[in-house]
Amino acid sequence: MELKSEARIKVSTFDLVQIFDCGQCFRWEKETDGSYTGIAYKKVVNMRVETDENEDMKTLCIENTTPEDVKNVWTRYLDLSRDYEAIKGELKQKDEILSVAISYGEGIRILQQEPWETVISFIISQNNNIPRIKKCIANLCEAYGEFAGNYRGKSYYAMPGPEIMAKLTEADLAPIKLGYRAKYLIETAKSVLNDNGETLINSCNSSSEAAYEYLLSLCGIGPKVAHCILLFSMGKMESFPIDVWVKRVMNQLYNIPEKDAAAMKSYAQEAFGQYGGIAQQYLFYYIRKLEEEKGKS
DNA sequence: TTCCAGGTGGCAT
DNA sequence: ATGCCACATGGA
Numbered sequence: 051m052e053l054k055s056e057a058r059i060k061v062s063t064f065d066l067v068q069i070f071d072c073g074q075c076f077r078w079e080k081e082t083d084g085s086y087t088g089i090a091y092k093k094v095v096n097m098r099v100e101t102d103e104n105e106d107m108k109t110l111c112i113e114n115t116t117p118e119d120v121k122n123v124w125t126r127y128l129d130l131s132r133d134y135e136a137i138k139g140e141l142k143q144k145d146e147i148l149s150v151a152i153s154y155g156e157g158i159r160i161l162q163q164e165p166w167e168t169v170i171s172f173i174i175s176q177n178n179n180i181p182r183i184k185k186c187i188a189n190l191c192e193a194y195g196e197f198a199g200n201y202r203g204k205s206y207y208a209m210p211g212p213e214i215m216a217k218l219t220e221a222d223l224a225p226i227k228l229g230y231r232a233k234y235l236i237e238t239a240k241s242v243l244n245d246n247g248e249t250l251i252n253s254c255n256s257s258s259e260a261a262y263e264y265l266l267s268l269c270g271i272g273p274k275v276a277h278c279i280l281l282f283s284m285g286k287m288e289s290f291p292i293d294v295w296v297k298r299v300m301n302q303l304y305n306i307p308e309k310d311a312a313a314m315k316s317y318a319q320e321a322f323g324q325y326g327g328i329a330q331q332y333l334f335y336y337i338r339k340l341e342e343e344k345g346k347s
Numbered sequence: 348t349t350c351c352a353g354g355t356g357g358c359a360t
Numbered sequence: 361a362t363g364c365c366a367c368a369t370g371g372a
Contacts, residue, residue: 073353172353179352182370229368234355272355293353334353
């Protein structure tokens with residue numbers, strides 16, 4: 051077992067609050083010192099950002115990790131190889147409305163999470179709110195997931211795999227409080243195991259269309275959840291998930307009728323192209339920030 | 348109390 | 361193909 055230490059990485063376009071609080075992931079918690087502790091790929095780490103003298107670069111500090119994990123896990127998880135400055139510049143030029151939204155979430159990055167965990171997380175997310183989604187996922191992992199480590203006195207557990215979930219009954223899941231979604235998880239776990247999880251794993255390298263069709267075949271996954279999985283775990287950056295918030299923001303800013311998801315989808319394709327999913331995150335974050343500010347006043 | 352949440356499955360047209 | 365509606369749970 052290699053000794054864990056702290057890794058320091060120069061980053062730009064990077065804000066932990068925005069990355070972990072923009073609805074794409076549910077497993078990171080803010081510590082009292084402002085850092086975030088969470089788990090991904092069965093590894094528990096703590097992250098904080100130090101601002102340098104030189105304004106435009108920052109240092110990401112990852113505690114409780116190894117150089118190997120930085121290289122093999124965190125660089126990809128945090129999408130550090132992608133040039134978000136260039137993408138933001140391009141999107142701002144294309145669309146003035148989006149330009150404003152981007153200014154609210156300059157530090158957002160799209161994570162590349164584990165496909166299975168993302169499948170489960172977003173099945174749970176349907177017709178549900180973010181605090182409760184987090185609770186459900188934490189309950190599920192604590193009850194049936196593998197112990198992954200301790201940090202600052204707290205225990206962390208991985209998402210149980212399909213081989214574990216396929217054997218559970220709805221009664222087993224009752225204490226998790228998933229509601230009617232419990233049976234969807236069990237059904238989906240069984241389906242994924244039909245080919246030993248290979249189609250799901252290979253979906254990262256498949257075309258977006260093929261991956262989308264496969265995801266739709268799973269119980270509890272419709273168009274919106276499928277697009278979230280494509281975007282947040284498979285690097286399909288053009289995927290444009292349309293949920294209640296995006297409907298709201300597309301209606302308010304672009305005057306597209308609230309219920310016309312087809313028009314929103316085609317607008318995104320035209321205006322945002324291959325970065326539709328990134329644009330969607332800026333819009334999602336923006337409308338939620340506006341609502342939050344409205345609620346306070 | 349009623350409404351709502353990162354929607355989908357099932358059923359009727 | 362499209363339009364309803366039920367669905368568990370908990371916070372506002």
